[in-house]
Amino acid sequence: LSPALLEVLEPGLLSTVQGSSRDDWQSLGVPRGGACDRWSLALANALLGNEPDAAGIEMTMIGATLRASTDCVLALAGAEMDARLDDGLTVPSGSALRLSAGQSVRFGAALEGSGARAYLALPGGVDVPDVLGSPSTCLVGGFGGLDGRPLRVGDAIRGRAGRAARLGHWDGRCSPGGGSLRIVRGPHVESVGEPAWRALLASRWLASGRGDRQGLRLDGPALAAGAGTGSAARGTIVSQPMAWGAIQLPPDGQPVALLADCPTVGGYPVLAVVIEADLPVLGQLAAGDPVTFVSVSLAEARTALALARREMTGLRNAV
Amino acid sequence: VTAPIAVAIEPFGERAWLVTLGRHIDPVLNVRVHQLAELVNARRAAGEGGLGAPVAGYASLLVPFDPSITDADELAGWLAGAVDGLPEDMAPELGRLVEITVRYGGSQGPDLSDVAEWLELSEAEVVRLHQSVEYRVYMLGFSPGFAYLGLLPARLELPRRETPRSRVPAGSVAIAARQTAVYPLATPGGWHLIGRTDAVLWDTARQPPALLAPGARVRFVAG
Numbered sequence: 001l002s003p004a005l006l007e008v009l010e011p012g013l014l015s016t017v018q019g020s021s022r023d024d025w026q027s028l029g030v031p032r033g034g035a036c037d038r039w040s041l042a043l044a045n046a047l048l049g050n051e052p053d054a055a056g057i058e059m060t061m062i063g064a065t066l067r068a069s070t071d072c073v074l075a076l077a078g079a080e081m082d083a084r085l086d087d088g089l090t091v092p093s094g095s096a097l098r099l100s101a102g103q104s105v106r107f108g109a110a111l112e113g114s115g116a117r118a119y120l121a122l123p124g125g126v127d128v129p130d131v132l133g134s135p136s137t138c139l140v141g142g143f144g145g146l147d148g149r150p151l152r153v154g155d156a157i158r159g160r161a162g163r164a165a166r167l168g169h170w171d172g173r174c175s176p177g178g179g180s181l182r183i184v185r186g187p188h189v190e191s192v193g194e195p196a197w198r199a200l201l202a203s204r205w206l207a208s209g210r211g212d213r214q215g216l217r218l219d220g221p222a223l224a225a226g227a228g229t230g231s232a233a234r235g236t237i238v239s240q241p242m243a244w245g246a247i248q249l250p251p252d253g254q255p256v257a258l259l260a261d262c263p264t265v266g267g268y269p270v271l272a273v274v275i276e277a278d279l280p281v282l283g284q285l286a287a288g289d290p291v292t293f294v295s296v297s298l299a300e301a302r303t304a305l306a307l308a309r310r311e312m313t314g315l316r317n318a319v
Numbered sequence: 320v321t322a323p324i325a326v327a328i329e330p331f332g333e334r335a336w337l338v339t340l341g342r343h344i345d346p347v348l349n350v351r352v353h354q355l356a357e358l359v360n361a362r363r364a365a366g367e368g369g370l371g372a373p374v375a376g377y378a379s380l381l382v383p384f385d386p387s388i389t390d391a392d393e394l395a396g397w398l399a400g401a402v403d404g405l406p407e408d409m410a411p412e413l414g415r416l417v418e419i420t421v422r423y424g425g426s427q428g429p430d431l432s433d434v435a436e437w438l439e440l441s442e443a444e445v446v447r448l449h450q451s452v453e454y455r456v457y458m459l460g461f462s463p464g465f466a467y468l469g470l471l472p473a474r475l476e477l478p479r480r481e482t483p484r485s486r487v488p489a490g491s492v493a494i495a496a497r498q499t500a501v502y503p504l505a506t507p508g509g510w511h512l513i514g515r516t517d518a519v520l521w522d523t524a525r526q527p528p529a530l531l532a533p534g535a536r537v538r539f540v541a542g
Contacts, residue, residue, distance in 0.1 A: 023383070024372040027356070028529045029459040131523050141463035142504055143523045187329040187337050238344055239460065239467070241374040241381035245332055265376050265460030273332035301333035302386040309387070 004156035017145030019055030036283030040078035044121035047075035049165025054125030063107020068099035079115030094174030115284035124161025168319030188269035222253030277308035420542035464503035464521030483509035
């Protein structure tokens with residue numbers, strides 16, 4: 001067992017170990033999972049020379065307070081949570097920091113407009129066993145991460161490497177940013193009705209939700225699901241596979257965007273799907289954030305995905 | 320007689336095709352879904368790198384792929400051919416039979432007496448009907464290892480509870496609509512709890528972790 005680097009003094013609202021997804025287990029009901037904002041996790045990891053999807057700590061809306069058990073380096077990215085050392089020094093998101101044994105760092109509430117989730121990287125990534133091929137916490141399944149649960153007081157957090165491969169510096173943006181999501185048409189536009197699709201694109205939305213990892217409600221004009229034909233026009237469909245990024249239309253007309261831990265099947269029609277390249281943006285939406293949607297073609301979405309991947313792997317050389 | 324099937328192969332995002340074989344819950348449709356899943360898995364096993372593990376619904380299959388490796392249109396064409404090649408009139412293949420021992424009623428099945436009252440049956444009749452058929456796993460979802468089993472005898476059909484429970488104990492045996500299931504883990508749940516089993520539905524240390532795979536057959540027996 002590697003030595004403990006950090007002790008959890010306060011766990012924050014919802015802090016979990018998150019890294020890569022479990023893409024191949026969805027047929028058994030396992031959500032895809034992993035970091036809701038992989039871009040920010042990749043940046044935090046790049047600052048320490050880690051692989052882009054090495055496991056980090058994902059903190060939601062209100063961060064944790066952690067005490068160094070030994071001299072160590074960490075890196076932050078994603079939402080700005082006013083990270084403060086116990087000597088009062090603040091550490092901005094998008095930077096690395098050194099802690100001496102006994103020193104603590106306290107994360108506060110996410111600054112409005114800066115995102116919903118902050119990521120903390122450790123040298124080599126958080127040291128937890130891989131379960132079904134990933135170190136990420138699966139909350140609904142109670143496995144992965146730290147015994148399948150959020151951080152709690154007294155937890156010891158270990159790093160996979162004794163020291164960071166490097167200590168990078170970064171002047172760019174510290175999170176994917178933006179309140180505009182690129183979407184492609186979902187499979188049920190025809191049966192729900194074209195007007196609902198057009199209204200989704202034409203309206204301004206406000207993110208709302210409890211900050212869980214399953215879904216995000218979008219408040220705005222209720223979308224009528226009655227103009228089309230078929231059962232979807234009556235509000236439900238025979239349960240079918242669902243996926244992270246799907247925008248469902250429940251009978252109340254308020255769309256729901258599905259996140260990393262969404263169930264693998266669902267019974268509401270799918271109006272649109274957020275492109276893979278913009279999932280990090282979706283993962284940073286906090287309650288009250290404005291959102292708009294832009295329709296793109298499949299070809300544009302695939303080009304954007306290739307670009308986003310190059311950018312994420314390139315972060316390591318850029319810092 | 321199976322109704323004519325309107326097959327649709329549509330994008331579900333830029334990195335998955337959703338193959339819809341029908342729009343209702345039907346054992347024959349569902350068998351076709353799992354046969355198509357097997358064909359996709361065979362193609363993956365043959366070394367098709369960009370192809371992801373398919374995810375089954377009642378009457379549809381999600382086929383994820385990596386668009387930087389897989390030619391999306393070629394894959395859609397292959398899927399259309401694979402669907403065309405599925406035998407029209409097939410007997411559901413006999414999957415592995417799993418027997419699940421259930422303690423019905425009382426503290427183990429807190430909704431059994433209400434269920435019996437609503438259905439105007441005795442508790443013993445509800446139990447007998449629940450055990451009277453062999454179920455098939457239509458799909459997994461909701462939570463890891465949660466298998467949707469059907470079809471429940473029509474005489475036991477009930478809507479879901481109006482107010483879901485915030486926590487259903489692991490191993491709870493439940494019914495809703497024409498479905499039955501065992502909750503693998505303590506989760507929230509809106510189905511009627513008629514019993515409990517000690518069977519372990521989900522264990523990540525086991526290979527495969529889910530006791531009930533798609534296509535498996537299930538019989539409930541009293542314990």
